[in-house]
Amino acid sequence: MDRLSLIGIAFGLIAIVGGQVLEGGQISSLLQATAFLIVLGGTAGAVMLQSSSAAAIEGVKMLRWVVAPPKVELEPWVKTLVTWSNTARRGGLLALETPLESEKDPFVKRALQMLVDGTEPEAIRHNMELEIDSYEEKLRAAARIWESAGGYAPTIGILGAVMGLIHVMENLTDPAKLGSGIAVAFVATIYGVGSANLFFLPIGNKLKHVIGTEVRRRELITEGLVAIAHGENPRIIEGKLRGFMV
Incomplete structure (x- = not known):
């Protein structure tokens, strides 16, 4: 949490x-249902128009990461990779079949499988970097729906304000109706600017930070496994991997 x-x-x-x-x-x-409907509904419509259904659905699912982000710790992975390096140094790459069988992370499992199969180090790096790039682009496209909402909401808020003023102008002869029109006009602007700067833009930036942390973890794992494939000294591998934790 x-x-x-x-x-x-x-x-x-x-x-x-x-x-x-x-x-x-x-x-x-500050509670105005009409302004809320105009701003939130208009913003949601604009975001759906510009996004693919997959990105929109994934972006909504990722919303939980704002308060419950996935736990990403690099230190345990450094220790694990150094342990695997020592294992491979003593018993060869085939000795890594044991951790391969127990590994739950699909990304790590695929990389380990290539390592055990004797795949060339640069081929391992190439394949895993392609997977990292694909993973990052997919999640960043989903996170961008919140940044887009932050861009559209203030403009939709202004649209709501203009609509409220139109309502005012249409009822100048009926003072009883002027208050509601003015309320919509000003509250819609508050909702647009407030939702963008208090929620949508911060959510987008938070999700990008979480994605970046997970990408760094995958890059660390890739670098460690490639170093093992090259047969580098475990102490050198550990020093290299700790560079990801700066």
């Missing part, structure tokens, strides 16, 4: 609502 993300969301909302209260405003004045 990423508590900092939850604290950040809560802190941002409390600051805005608290500022409204300190200025003597009512919290209820």
Whole structure:
């Protein structure tokens, strides 16, 4: 559980609502269903229009990473790769069949299988880097839907404001209807700018950070297994891999 993300969301909302209260405003004045529908509905429609269905679905699924990101630790992998290096140094690459059988990570399992099969080191690197690139592009395309939402929301908020002002102009002779139109106009702008800068853009950046961490883990594993294939000294391999942890 990423508590900092939850604290950040809560802190941002409390600051805005608290500022409204300190200025003597009512919290209820920030709650406007029409503005919410215009901004969130319009933003969702724009994002769906520009994205593939696969990217949109994956982006929604990745939303859980904001508060519960996958746990990625590099230190254990450095130790594991050094252990595998020592094993291969003593018993040859075929000695790695034992960890291969127990490995659960599909990415690592494929790389280990190539290593045990005696695949050339550069072929291992090439194949695994292609897989890393494909993985990264897929997830970054999904994360970009949140950045796109952050770009569209303020503009849709302005659209909602204009619609509210149109409503005002149409009812200048009926003062009772002016308040609702003005409320939609200003609250729609708040929803557009607020959702973009408090939620959509930070979510996109958070997901990119999580993706980058996982990509670094895969690059570390690839570098370690290629070094084992080259028959490098375990101490040299460990020093090389610790460069990924800077």
